[in-house]
Amino acid sequence: MKAWTPDAKAALQQAGMSRRDFLKTSGALIVAFKMEQGRGVAPGFNGPGSAQLDSWIAIGADGSITAYTGKCELGHGLYTAQTQLIAEELSVPFNRVKLIQCDTALTPDQGTTSGAQSHPSNFNQGSLALAGATAREALLERASTRLGVGVDQLAAQDGVIQLKTDTSKKVTYGELVGGRKFSIALNRNAKRKPPNTWTVLGKPIPRIEIPAMAAGQFEYVHNVRVPGMLHGQVVRPPVVGATLASVDERSISGLPGVVKVIVKKNFVGVVAEKPYQAMRAANQLKVNWTPPPTTLPSHSNFFDWMRNHGTTRDAFTVNSKDIDAQIAKSSKVVKATYLYPYQMHGAIASSCAVADVQGTQATVWSATQAVYPLRNTVATVLGFKPEDVHVIYKMGSGCYGINGADTVSFDAALLSQAVGKPVRVQLTRKDEMAWENYGVAYLIDQRAGLDSAGNILTWDHESWSPTRGGRPGNNPGNVVTGFLAGFEPAPFAARTPAPDPTNYNNGSNAVPSYVTGCVGAQCGGTGTVASQRVLTHTVPSPFWTGPLRSPARLQNTFAHESFMDELAAAIKADPVEYRLRHLKDQRLIDVLKGAARAASWQTRPSPRSGARRAGVANGRGVSCVLYEGDNGYCAMVADVDVHQDSGVIVVKRLVIASDCGPISNPDGLRNQLEGGALHGVSRSLFEEVTWDAQKITSIDWKTYRPLFLGPNVPRIETVLINRSEGEAMGAGETAVTVAAAAIANAVFDATGARLRQVPFTPERVKAALT
Amino acid sequence: MAVLNLRVNGRSYPVEVDPATPLLYVLSDDLKLNGPKFGCGLGQCGSCSVIVRNQAIRSCITPVSTVAGTEITTLEGLGTIEKPHPIQKAFIDEQAMQCGFCVNGIILTAKAFLDRNPKATDVQIDQAMSDVLCRCGTNVRMLKAIKKYAQEVKA
Numbered sequence: 001m002k003a004w005t006p007d008a009k010a011a012l013q014q015a016g017m018s019r020r021d022f023l024k025t026s027g028a029l030i031v032a033f034k035m036e037q038g039r040g041v042a043p044g045f046n047g048p049g050s051a052q053l054d055s056w057i058a059i060g061a062d063g064s065i066t067a068y069t070g071k072c073e074l075g076h077g078l079y080t081a082q083t084q085l086i087a088e089e090l091s092v093p094f095n096r097v098k099l100i101q102c103d104t105a106l107t108p109d110q111g112t113t114s115g116a117q118s119h120p121s122n123f124n125q126g127s128l129a130l131a132g133a134t135a136r137e138a139l140l141e142r143a144s145t146r147l148g149v150g151v152d153q154l155a156a157q158d159g160v161i162q163l164k165t166d167t168s169k170k171v172t173y174g175e176l177v178g179g180r181k182f183s184i185a186l187n188r189n190a191k192r193k194p195p196n197t198w199t200v201l202g203k204p205i206p207r208i209e210i211p212a213m214a215a216g217q218f219e220y221v222h223n224v225r226v227p228g229m230l231h232g233q234v235v236r237p238p239v240v241g242a243t244l245a246s247v248d249e250r251s252i253s254g255l256p257g258v259v260k261v262i263v264k265k266n267f268v269g270v271v272a273e274k275p276y277q278a279m280r281a282a283n284q285l286k287v288n289w290t291p292p293p294t295t296l297p298s299h300s301n302f303f304d305w306m307r308n309h310g311t312t313r314d315a316f317t318v319n320s321k322d323i324d325a326q327i328a329k330s331s332k333v334v335k336a337t338y339l340y341p342y343q344m345h346g347a348i349a350s351s352c353a354v355a356d357v358q359g360t361q362a363t364v365w366s367a368t369q370a371v372y373p374l375r376n377t378v379a380t381v382l383g384f385k386p387e388d389v390h391v392i393y394k395m396g397s398g399c400y401g402i403n404g405a406d407t408v409s410f411d412a413a414l415l416s417q418a419v420g421k422p423v424r425v426q427l428t429r430k431d432e433m434a435w436e437n438y439g440v441a442y443l444i445d446q447r448a449g450l451d452s453a454g455n456i457l458t459w460d461h462e463s464w465s466p467t468r469g470g471r472p473g474n475n476p477g478n479v480v481t482g483f484l485a486g487f488e489p490a491p492f493a494a495r496t497p498a499p500d501p502t503n504y505n506n507g508s509n510a511v512p513s514y515v516t517g518c519v520g521a522q523c524g525g526t527g528t529v530a531s532q533r534v535l536t537h538t539v540p541s542p543f544w545t546g547p548l549r550s551p552a553r554l555q556n557t558f559a560h561e562s563f564m565d566e567l568a569a570a571i572k573a574d575p576v577e578y579r580l581r582h583l584k585d586q587r588l589i590d591v592l593k594g595a596a597r598a599a600s601w602q603t604r605p606s607p608r609s610g611a612r613r614a615g616v617a618n619g620r621g622v623s624c625v626l627y628e629g630d631n632g633y634c635a636m637v638a639d640v641d642v643h644q645d646s647g648v649i650v651v652k653r654l655v656i657a658s659d660c661g662p663i664s665n666p667d668g669l670r671n672q673l674e675g676g677a678l679h680g681v682s683r684s685l686f687e688e689v690t691w692d693a694q695k696i697t698s699i700d701w702k703t704y705r706p707l708f709l710g711p712n713v714p715r716i717e718t719v720l721i722n723r724s725e726g727e728a729m730g731a732g733e734t735a736v737t738v739a740a741a742a743i744a745n746a747v748f749d750a751t752g753a754r755l756r757q758v759p760f761t762p763e764r765v766k767a768a769l770t
Numbered sequence: 771m772a773v774l775n776l777r778v779n780g781r782s783y784p785v786e787v788d789p790a791t792p793l794l795y796v797l798s799d800d801l802k803l804n805g806p807k808f809g810c811g812l813g814q815c816g817s818c819s820v821i822v823r824n825q826a827i828r829s830c831i832t833p834v835s836t837v838a839g840t841e842i843t844t845l846e847g848l849g850t851i852e853k854p855h856p857i858q859k860a861f862i863d864e865q866a867m868q869c870g871f872c873v874n875g876i877i878l879t880a881k882a883f884l885d886r887n888p889k890a891t892d893v894q895i896d897q898a899m900s901d902v903l904c905r906c907g908t909n910v911r912m913l914k915a916i917k918k919y920a921q922e923v924k925a
Contacts (some may be wrong), residue, residue, distance in 0.1 A: 075869025075906055206865055213870030214858040216805025216845030220871065223804045231799075256771070256788070275799050276791045348809050348817060348905040349871045397809075397871035398906045429810040667865055671911070675868050678907030701814040701903065709876065710896035713909045 046121050047111030047372060053138070053182045055108045056131030057086070063159045063174035065090060065097045069128055070110025071118040072102040072369065073209070075398045076732050077668030078118050080207045084664060085123060088193060088201035089132025090139075090173075091156040102371045102393030112370040112471065114401065114547060116631055116730020123664060123728035125192065133190035135182065142176045195662045195724035202722075204667035209395075221367045221394035222352045226422040229354065230259055231275040232415040233282035235268040236431050236480070239694035240542065241292030244268065251286035261285065262418040267484040269415050271423055279428075295693040296542050303339050303443045306464040312537040314498035317510045318517060318525075319533050326458035326531040330449025334570050338559035339757040340442040342466075342689035345548055346704060349397035350432040351404030355412035356422035357382065362389045366409040367396025370471065374406055377472040378413050381482060400679070402437050402479075402546035406472050410481035433704060434696040435480040438689055439548025440465045440541070442555035446563040449531075454571030456582055458531035459515050461559075465552065466541030467492070480544060492540045506629025509553035509737070510534045512560040513626060514582035526585035526626050543689075543696070549679065550733040553628060554740070558758060561623035561741030565606065565748060572605040575622050575745065585626065587659050587723070591635040592624045594657035594719045599637035606749035613751065613769060617642045618652075621745025623738040627730060633659040633721075634734035636677065638742035639714075642750045644769055647762030649747060650712050651681050656735050657719040661726035673735045674716045680739025681714070682707035686759050774838040776801070779847030789835035794818045796834045797844065805845030805874050809903075816875030816902035820844050826875070826882040845874045848881070857881050857919040866915040868906035875902045880916040888923045895920060 047070060050056065058066045067086040073079035079099060087094045100106050102113070110121065122128040136156060143161035144151045147169055155164050162170035172178075195202060212218040237243075244266045252258055252270070257277030262269045268287055272278035297305040327333055354365040355378075362382060368374040371391040379386040396405055408425055416423040447460040469478035469489035476482025477489040504517050504524035511517050515532040517525020525532075550557075568578035576596045583589050595601075599620065611617055619642070624635035639653040654677045663669055686706050690698045698704035744755040753768035776783045778801060785800050792811075797803045797820070806829050809817030813828035820829045821843040849855035854862060857877055867873045876899070883898040884890060890898070895916055904912060 075867075075871075077868075206862070209870065210862055210865060210867060211851045211854065213867055213873055214845075214861045214877070215849060215851045215854055216803070216874060217851055218870060219804060220807075222807060223798070225802060274791075274795070276788065276795045346905060348815055348869075348903055349807065350810070395869070398869035400905075426808055429812055429814075671865060671868060671908070674910055675907035678909055679905075682907070700812055701810060706903070706905070707907075707909070708900055709902045709904055709909050710899040710913060711893070713896070713913060716910050 045111050045115060046117055047109040049110055049127050050108040051185050053131055053134050053184050053186055056128055057135045059173050059177050061174050061178035063172050063178060065092060066100060067097060067128065068100050068107040069122065070102060070108045070371070071122055072113045072393050073395055074113060074369065075395070076672055077207050077665060079209065080205060081664040081668060082122060082128060083208065084201045084203070084205055085129055086132050088198055089129065089136055091136065092159045094200050094205060096159060104371050104375045104389070104391045109372040112373065114369050116627060116733045119660065119664070119728040119730050120631060125188070129192060130186050130188070130190060133192045134184070134187045137187065137190050138182055138184060139173055139176055143171050146171050146176065201664055202662065204665060207668065219394070220349070221354070221365055221396050222349060222426060224354045224365045224394055224424070226354055226356060229422040229424050230271050230273060230419060231278040232269050232271045232412065232423045232425040233278040234411050234425065234427070234431060234481070235270070235282050235285055235287050236435055237266065237289050239291055240296060240696070242289040245288040245290045248286040252281045252284050255281050255284065260419050262415055264414060265484065265486040267414060267481060269411060271415050271419050291694065296691055299691050302441065306441070306443050306466060306539050309539040311494050312464070312539050313493060313495045315536050316498045316501050317506065317534040317536065318504070318515065318519060319500060319535070320518070320531050322531050323458050323460045323533045327447070327449045330457050331452045332450040332570060333447065334450070334567055335445070335447045336563055336566055336756060338442070338444045338446065338562060340555040340558060341758060342438040342441045342543065343548060343683055343687045344433060344436055344438050344689055344698070344704060345400045345403035346433065346687070346706060347397045347399050347403040350427040350429055351408040352396065352424065352426035353405070353409040353412040354422060354424045355409065355416040357413060357416040358420060360384055360388055362413060364389065364391045364409050364413055365394045366391055367394060367399065367405040368409060369399065369402065369405070373471065373473055374409055376474060377406070377476045377482065378409060380474070380487070381410050381476045381485060382413055382417055400549040401439070401551065402471050404432050404436050407435070407479040407481040410476060410479070410485070414481070414485060430699040433699045435544065437469060437479060437544040437546025439551060440467065440545045440555070442559070444556065444559040446559055448563070448567055450567065450571065454573060456514060456529045456567065459512055459529055461510065461512065461534045463510065463556070464537045464539060465555070467538045467545050468541035469544045470546045478544070498535055509556045509625060509627070509629065510536055511629070512564070513588060513624065514564065514579070524629060526588050527582050528584050529582060550737045553625070553733070554737045557623070557625045557737045558740040558744070561625070561738065562744050562756065565621065565741070565745040566754065569606055569748070574603045574605055576601055577603060579622070579624065587633050588624060588626050590721060591633045591657040591659050592622070594721060595635035595637045595655050596622065598657065598717060598719045599639070599655040601637060606745065607752040608749055611750060611752055614644055617644060617750035619746045619748070619750025621742045621747070621749055623741035623745065625734065625737050627734045627737060632729040632731050632734045634738055636735065636738040636742040638739070638746040640743060640746040640750060642747055642765065644751065647765035647769070649685055649743065649760055649765060651714040651743060653715045653717070655717045655719070657721065658731055658734060659721040659723055660729040660731040660734070662724045662728055663720060663722045664728070666720055669720060669731055670718045672732045673718050676733065676735030677716055677739055678707060680736040681743070683736070684740040684743050684758055684760055688759050772835070774834060776834070776838060776842065777840065778842045779844060787834055789833060791834050793820070793829040793832045793834045793837055797829060803844055803846055807871060807874055809871070815872070816879055817872055819875040819878040821878055821882050824882060824886055826879040845877060848877070856922050857916070860915040860919040861912070864911050864915040864918065866908060866911035868908050872902065872904045876904065876912050880919070884920050884923050890920060892917055
């Protein structure tokens with residue numbers, strides 16, 4: 001049975017529930033625990049979930065509905081959308097549903113909230129949506145028995161099931177199951193409500209958290225205050241790869257409030273009574289480090305360093321083995337190389353966690369995207385059993401992937417374990433930025449052969465990207481704190497040559513949209529070009545890396561969609577028309593046409609005629625993708641001004657067309673598309689991790705300068721294609737994926753200058769113009 | 771340590787604190803306010819903003835002793851969930867946030883600017899918001915909400 005630390009109990013009580021009440025209103029919990037006992041590994045991205053209805057939905061005696069989800073609100077509106085989903089499936093008003101999210105004591109293990117997987121997981125025929133449908137059918141069947149009439153004569157509304165012909169004959173959900181368990185399994189065949197009958201789901205219901213956020217009342221993980229809580233700060237090494245030589249505790253002996261200095265291998269931290277005391281102590285503590293024997297690879301030659309690394313892990317995503325023959329037959333061969341830098345998540349809040357480790361029990365409040373995997377790795381770090389660690393999700397700022405949320409949870413856990421009291425840690429801006437798991441750099445060579453009519457005969461793609469660590473999974477050393485405390489990152493497994501692919505998986509969008517994507521008899525691509533080769537090389541990274549919104553997919557799409565534009569230009573074809581010539585997937589065609597139409601796209605080749613090489617030039621560019629090869633269609637048209645004297649690009653307008661299946665909340669979807677687009681603008685124009693021979697040098701908002709709120713904010717227009725008959729897909733990472741190429745293509749249209757390296761800084765723009 | 775009298779959102783709070791402590795730590799740790807937030811601790815992002823003497827200031831780099839006795843307004847001081855201030859209401863109506871962490875600095879910076887410059891043009895508003903950061907890319911909605919509030923201020 002799950003143990004609760006005193007503070008976890010206090011937190012529940014604060015929420016107005018005793019543990020007994022909680023279990024009473026949600027009999028599910030015991031079931032969920034039994035499933036989790038002894039399971040150290042969450043199989044796959046989305047976790048094992050639960051096959052039992054009671055793990056997902058509980059109905060109180062008063063008819064109140066509590067739903068449990070393992071997919072968490074990250075600022076993208078998922079909490080509201082999931083609440084809509086349950087209200088819809090159970091035919092109750094939106095405000096009748098209370099959703100409990102991401103808590104290892106309460107919710108099913110759904111792995112990680114990432115990769116735009118929440119809609120595919122929870123809004124199709126599985127998990128949360130299936131639980132809703134199963135519950136509704138079970139309630140109808142029980143009402144049928146109770147009232148002595150057939151299910152087909154009954155209708156459910158507002159938590160009451162009544163006879164369609166005689167509304168005086170009715171029974172409430174509370175009367176049917178209130179306070180008791182369903183004790184049934186999810187029914188694979190339970191029928192979802194058809195989208196054309198939806199009254200709650202599919203509507204632009206305002207987000208639940210926003211009024212509290214606007215009023216300064218919302219409780220983020222940064223605002224978790226546990227009685228008796230102390231404050232910690234960590235002391236990271238001054239340079240990458242340094243090891244601890246000694247710590248001089250006397251250097252802070254005069255400072256007020258210091259409770260303890262904690263050292264574990266290369267991990268150093270300080271705990272004090274007040275946050276400012278901890279900050280001062282960490283700054284003043286004299287720590288001697290031994291620098292590593294080698295320096296970092298040069299920033300300016302990093303792409304060559306990757307290409308020439310020698311130790312690589314190689315893979316083919318597709319390989320039709322006829323590339324050279326097709327190139328030899330081609331009338332025209334086009335080649336280009338694209339470069340993408342390391343970028344950081346750069347969450348606006350430096351990461352924060354609170355941990356309460358008492359004896360052999362731990363409670364951690366964390367903004368992690370992965371409560372169960374974090375439970376397992378915190379247990380490893382502390383030397384505990386996973387079932388003795390309780391991880392409670394509390395929202396942080398937008399993370400866009402694995403920022404410092406997991407590593408700071410380890411920091412707080414280690415410090416709390418050392419002092420036996422709850423400890424809050426919030427990283428400094430520098431500690432956040434210098435040590436996070438960066439989105440990876442990419443070097444991409446593209447080569448294509450065209451026939452005499454200008455059609456693509458063959459497409460050849462080869463890439464290099466670095467990797468080190470990542471999501472902790474079962475390796476605490478995949479993030480900096482775990483490594484400093486003595487755990488190794490997942491080992492790099494070199495492999496050359498690349499084996500032939502055994503199945504088609506375009507999860508990294510390494511395969512361009514214009515090829516057939518055939519592996520054996522299976523063809524999963526969206527295009528028509530049969531001759532294709534995609535070869536990828538990963539190399540060991542000098543820095544930690546991890547998923548950053550649209551990992552690999554964004555970098556690959558920048559290269560594919562820019563190169564497609566280069567091919568169109570090579571034969572003086574219109575960029576939209578040229579794409580359409582090589583596409584067969586109707587939904588990708590539809591978003592491409594939809595964006596072009598809404599942007600009043602004029603059919604003509606790029607660059608535009610009469611483009612001058614001085615002053616302000618204006619152009620348009622297009623880009624599209626089927627995200628992850630199967631998870632959300634998006635096309636974007638960018639309209640940019642290029643200030644040719646200064647090299648500054650100003651994005652004036654972005655038109656985005658999206659198709660992610662049936663839309664759960666159109667306003668939430670628009671917010672995600674707009675935000676993704678601007679995130680894409682910021683990353684395309686400004687963002688790049690930098691370093692010197694020893695250390696990261698992009699460590700604050702001056703040295704890593706993104707897009708600020710104003711000025712130069714483009715107009716954004718969204719075209720939503722609602723496919724009510726389709727499967728729910730992700731939409732949080734599609735717009736960011738297509739932005740860089742749309743902008744680069746627009747710059748080319750305006751000026752004839754081709755940008756092949758992100759970010760498009762004024763210096764690079766000016767160099768391309770000359 | 772010294773005992774300082776802080777005036778926050780119309781109420782007085784005696785606090786015993788090192789006078790060099792940044793105001794933000796006192797607001798969030800001693801007064802337990804959730805509005806002002808630690809984003810960078812360097813005065814670069816705006817998340818920690820509070821209004822003092824009609825200016826939005828960065829509380830993460832403001833020693834608490836320099837504002838003792840002066841009225842300090844935080845986001846909580848504008849309005850409540852039930853009765854939001856018009857600028858808060860504009861943000862709610864426009865659904866102008868995603869994670870919401872930056873919104874403290876966005877709203878207070880905009881409000882202080884518009885209170886001083888009620889006839890500001892859209893271009894001036896855009897410029898005034900050039901030093902606050904939203905990483906979720908909610909810029910378009912936020913600027914729309916601010917301009918909606920600006921219209922109310924003008925009217």
